[in-house]
Amino acid sequence: MGLRSEGRSRRDARTWPLHIILVTVGAVMIVPLVYAVLSGFKSTDELSSNPFGLPRHWLGSNYTDILGGSDFWKLLGNSTLIAVATTVLVVAVSALAAFSFARFAFRGREVLFTFFTMGLMFPFAVAALPLFLLLRYLGLLDNPLGVILPQAAFGLPMTIIILRAFFREIPGELEEAATLDGCSSFGFFWRVLLPMARPALGTVSVLAVVTSWNNFMLPLLVFTDNTWWTLPIGVQQFQGQYSAEYARVFAYLVLAMVPALAFYSVAERQLVGGLTAGATKG
Numbered sequence: 001m002g003l004r005s006e007g008r009s010r011r012d013a014r015t016w017p018l019h020i021i022l023v024t025v026g027a028v029m030i031v032p033l034v035y036a037v038l039s040g041f042k043s044t045d046e047l048s049s050n051p052f053g054l055p056r057h058w059l060g061s062n063y064t065d066i067l068g069g070s071d072f073w074k075l076l077g078n079s080t081l082i083a084v085a086t087t088v089l090v091v092a093v094s095a096l097a098a099f100s101f102a103r104f105a106f107r108g109r110e111v112l113f114t115f116f117t118m119g120l121m122f123p124f125a126v127a128a129l130p131l132f133l134l135l136r137y138l139g140l141l142d143n144p145l146g147v148i149l150p151q152a153a154f155g156l157p158m159t160i161i162i163l164r165a166f167f168r169e170i171p172g173e174l175e176e177a178a179t180l181d182g183c184s185s186f187g188f189f190w191r192v193l194l195p196m197a198r199p200a201l202g203t204v205s206v207l208a209v210v211t212s213w214n215n216f217m218l219p220l221l222v223f224t225d226n227t228w229w230t231l232p233i234g235v236q237q238f239q240g241q242y243s244a245e246y247a248r249v250f251a252y253l254v255l256a257m258v259p260a261l262a263f264y265s266v267a268e269r270q271l272v273g274g275l276t277a278g279a280t281k282g
Contacts, residue, residue: 033254033257035052036250036253036254037250037254038054038055039051039246039247039250039251040062040063040247040248040250040251040253040254041055041058041059041060041062041063041247041251042055042059042247043057043059043247044244044245044246044247044248046247047246047247047250048246059247062247062248062250062251063251063254063255065248066248066251066252066255067255071234072234072252072255075229075230075231075233075234076231076259078144078228078229078230078231079212079213079230079231079232079259080259081144082144082147082148082151082212082219082230083208083209083212083213084209085144085148086147086148086151086152086155086208086209086212087205087208087209087212089148089149089152090151090152090155090156090159090204090208091159091201091204091205091208093152093156094155094156094159094160094163094204095163095189095194095197095201096189097116097156097160098159098160098162098163098164098166098167099163099167099189099193101113101160101164102163102164102167102168103167103175103185103189104185113160113164116156116157116160116161117157117161118157119154119156119157120157120158120161124154124217124218125217128217128221131150131221132221132222135150135222140222141222141223141224142222142223142224142225142227142228143222143228144228146222146223147215147218147219147222147223147228147230150218151211151212151215151218155207155208155211158204158207159204159207159208162200162203162204163197163200163201163204166197166199166200167193167197170193170196170197174188174192175188175192178191178192202267205267206264206267209263209267210260210263210264213231213259213260213263214232214260215230215232216232216233216236219232219233220233220236231256231259232256234252234256235252235253235256238252239252
């Protein structure tokens with residue numbers, strides 16, 4: 001018993017630093033969120049006089065007034081539409097490209113794949129002016145396609161890299177067996193490969209949705225009219241409109257974060273499972 005207790009004490013001593021780090025990181029992430037939620041239940045005067053304490057009078061009108069208006073829901077719908085369309089496009093195109101890079105041998109394959117990976121090093125700020133001129137020439141300004149298509153293009157490199165690595169782990173014997181059964185290359189991709197790649201597809205889908213949801217610069221560049229504004233632009237405009245009403249701004253920020261947090265809480269298991277699937281194969 002003594003040796004067992006001593007071994008357990010040593011393990012606890014080794015894990016204490018990790019626990020402290022995790023608690024610290026969790027506090028850094030949670031405390032600002034809790035502060036914003038509580039601040040949204042205060043009046044602006046109380047927030048100035050009592051910035052860190054609990055609300056003396058819980059004021060729910062900051063939240064209900066925002067939810068009762070149509071502007072917030074319109075922005076939410078725009079962000080959802082653009083995020084879903086971007087995700088479907090980038091995952092569909094990337095899956096086909098990754099399948100070609102992973103399962104076919106052709107001249108220049110690695111050069112072309114390297115060309116795609118170079119897109120990870122291409123900052124959006126460099127492409128902003130040429131992209132704006134191109135979208136204006138194509139008539140895609142104030143059009144959701146003006147955001148969906150560039151977002152999908154910028155999401156291709158990372159998505160192709162993740163899916164290619166997963167597709168290459170699929171044993172070649174499976175493809176040979178499918179071919180002997182009369183399955184074409186596309187049939188193998190559609191009927192065998194995609195169902196097996198569900199964890200990886202879920203991972204890249206979550207990443208695409210979150211990236212699109214948080215995108216601020218591209219919608220700001222494309223949408224000059226408020227018809228297709230997204231939530232990040234709405235947060236900026238609301239902050240400018242109610243710059244003196246800090247409590248109402250906090251309430252708007254919290255409500256703008258809720259959909260993303262809810263989606264992530266639902267998709268967290270899929271994201272972690274997809275990221276670890278490659279490590280646990282073979």
